[in-house]
Amino acid sequence: MEKNLGVYICTGCGIDKLDIEKIKGVVENEFKITPKVHQALCSRDGVELIKKDIEGGVNAVVICACSPRVKQDVFNFGKDVITVRVNLREDVVWSHDIDEHAQELAEDYVRMGIVQAQKTELPEPYIEETSKDILVVGGGVTGLTAALECAKAGYKVYLVEKENELGGWVKKFKSILPGKFPYREPVDAESYINEKVKEVTNNENITVYTSTRIKSISGQPGMFNVVVDREGNEETFKVGAIIVATGWKPYDATKLSHLGYGLDGVVTNIELERMLKDGKLEFNGRKVKDVAFILCAGQRDENHIPYCSTVCCLTSLRQALNIRELNKDSNVYVFYKDLRTVGIYEDFYKYAQQDEGIYLTKAEIKSIKQNGDKIRVEVTNTLLGEDIAVDVDMVVLVTGMLSSMYGLYTVKEEYPDEGEPPYSHIKPAVPKEIAFENRDKEWILNLQYRQGPELPTLKYAFPDSHYICFPYESRRTGIYPAGCVRAPMTVRDCELDARGAALKAIQTVELVAKGATIFPRTGDIDYPQFFLQRCTQCKRCTEECPFGALDEDEKGTPQPNPLRCRRCGICFGACPEKIISFKQYSVDMISSMIKAMSVPSDEGKLRILVFACENDAYPAIDMAAKNGLKFSPLVRIIPVRCLGSVNVVFIADAMSKGVDGVLMLGCKFGEDYQCHFIRGSELANRRMENVKETLNRLFIEPERVKIEQVEISDWERIPEIINGFVEEIKKIGPNPYKGF
């Protein structure tokens, strides 16, 4: 696009403390553009000034005013105009005493902004013919609900279930917890689930496949090709998004012999449920009267399931009530560690407590032994202050729930062919050998993705979102896990979870139809383009993409799937050949901005470049400025989408230009990572090895480059971090390349 740049300088909010004439001079002399100055660009009058120029042919505006984080609505001139914001307010006048150094800082930011506008192009969306149909995998309560919710919103759904009937676990249950107020009596499971199944089978938007497995899924959101195997017959269809509702499996109770499993009369809660469903409290032909529940059997236990399965306390109370219904003479003892009837289900607990045949106590299990035709349970540390022993007809071990993904081979980075997982947040759920053994035997999605066939998981094989704020963020675009596959939960919570996944699925198909990405850069239509002629098949981009967006051909050349892309720029940060770029964000753009900085040969004027994550570090700097905190005027800040998009080339460019130091401010990584692109900050850290090598080659001290982890609420630390680094650089002295 032929660009006609307009540069606008605001003098409001204290910017007039700078020498505006000098800034104007820079723009006029160096760029041959006459900037316009206004006392409040964000006022109606100021915006009119810009709009008038746009009508007159200006198609790229550089607004030198406040932070790009404010007044976006005011400085929105539509999608046909390139808008670049230069932050003179927060980054200069609010965070510095105005002197010669601050003036130079402002001038540099204006230079960098103009160059940024010059290097920005208008994006064009990736538009292909897409499908808006949804695939739901799993026909239990979550899958049924998800299918229904999508169908009721007008979307076509393919529902695939591997068993020969719909209904999942609930179909096998006697009762479930109440789903609405008052949260008291258990609800009949059969009528509940049959109603749901009927609704699904009667809905003309839903095509049901039972006794069906997914053979493979390839493609990208909006254009997933799904191949299913229905009892030996293959069928293929296209969908836009996928909901994974494959549920849970029970923990293997044979590992719980220490709690008596294997003794005559010791059963699991699943086995009990079958008896309740059959309406017969009998074990091996013996009538069962008194029952003891051992909660957390193999749960909250490092040797078995370390987590809590959330629902078991409630399920046990429900089963206790069901037992008492079947036999009014039954005594039911419930031994727990903590009774976790969380939230509104406290009401259900209270309801069960009122039953005089149900005895509840916190307890530690001492022993579970055969005692004639009874089982003796001995417990200690009870609420009664003494040890208790009861002889019962049946002991119920309340075992926990594993994700249906437990044991599967998921992605290469969780189970690498060789060595350890490459990222510190990865906690493989099973030993590598087990995952390898299951590799071609058990699967759910069988994605034909370069990075591996299933959803990446977090701890304990749950493919959950890592983000508290964004519970549906999976690391495979357009594929949403819901229900017990991602966390143990009640039937009511499965329903609620299914609703949300359904919304995310339909949102995905609507957005990708327009060529737009999903969270967190929702709506962004710009996508990375690859100049493959220069690709050296190093595979860094295909390996490092956090979303598995890139596949590879046989030679290892990346094959982009733009609709899987989330626009973080980690691929272009990875590329040593600089062949990946967005229209609005590119290696060339940032390199050019670095080159636009003035680097005086004066040794008192060190120049330090800061790359700041635009989501956390950059806002922290803004808030530091708003709070009047001051930091060194020798630094030049460039916000980046993610530290993972910082290419080593930027650092080399800066160093060869004579910049004295480079500081990178990014998010926390590791188990509690905060990086919104999962591993961008960790990658940046790892690439430091390369950086150090590059610097050594240039005979430059490696200490000139540093990474710091910064949280958005760390604004008070900003001066200390920046000034501290400046001091370190001062000690090292000026870059020897300065002036060359």
Place this chain on the structure above:
Amino acid sequence: MNVDILVIGGGVSGLTAAVEAAETGYSVALVEKNPYLGGRVTQLTKYFPKMCPPYCGLEIFLKRLKNCENLKVLTNARVKRVEGVAGNFNVFVEVTPRFVNENCTACGECEKVCPMERSNDFNFGMDKTKAIYLPHEMAYPPIYVIDPNACNKCGECVKVCRYDAINLDEQPQEITINAKAIIVATGWNPYDATKLETLGFGVYPNVITNMMMERMVSPNGPTNGKIVRPSDGKEPKVVAFAQCAGSRDENHLPYCSAICCLASMKHALYIREQIPDSKVYVFYIDRRAYGRYEDFFKKVDQDENVVFIRGKVAKVEEGSNGNLIVHAEDTETGRKVQMEVELLVLATGMQPTTALEKIEGLEYDDYGFVVEREGIIPCGVARMPADVASSNRDATGAVIKAIQVVRG
């Protein structure tokens, strides 16, 4: 105004619902009674279990929200009444004056000249702001607001404002919004701790609530992040937490508030990190670190200076030097426990906002939570007590129920 979906409440649930709906392509109005979006989470310093700052997620929410041209935000606006049926609701909204318009650049000159002060409700009254103030660092919209109860209308702010942003004569307005579906995300209030008469809140200065603790450790809190005793500003070395303060209690909130155990565990981490020689005692009934939060509990429990005592605090008395004597029964040993502590934190529960401020035309259960019906979908703590992740999940799901009504 006509919209597809109206969202009542701009806390994290309402923000989620509004942004997700708008991004899916529907027109949305988001009505918030405070002068800023974000609700309760803006008052939190960190989230459990990651100990990450809520501002981080808020930044992304706001970035997405600003990109939604089909999303209209109304702040200082309270929904009074809902009429109509699914597909055609009229919602009556009262907008109280902010006295500052969108010309405001948040330059802060007004604040410097304002002679009047107000008690800062954002920090639960633990400090003051000027009568013209920015509610907090990431307030959206990022414009100032005047508290009419504190302002003396001296006009100094008007004189100093270069942007014609202040109008001291602004009047309240009533507007009607027509919406096809309504998502109710009205959230919660901390249970009024002064009702817990035996626990000494409001009587002894060193009895504080969990939300006050949350503000205290915040870098933009009343003590700039330092944990101190309100009575003398001293760093407390022995801190006790009274769990279920008003929750699981027939006389107060009969239900469990779902988050208080985890919140106190988080607070224990705050204290232990900031005051290395401190000791924390948590009096509890059950430690409800459900699901994978168990890992978080384990992390806290590993610290030998965090002691969990099973028992509910029955009574609090004043000790020497502003200390407090906490009486509880240790139900594990059966012994009565009496302990002198320097600071007591009441883990007060969540009460739905609609328990005390009913919106006419909605249905409620006995606790004041909103009951779902066609076209009116509650989410987050308007539906039931929940943590942030569950609230956001619920809010996302509420959108598809709304869309079903919109698409008829």
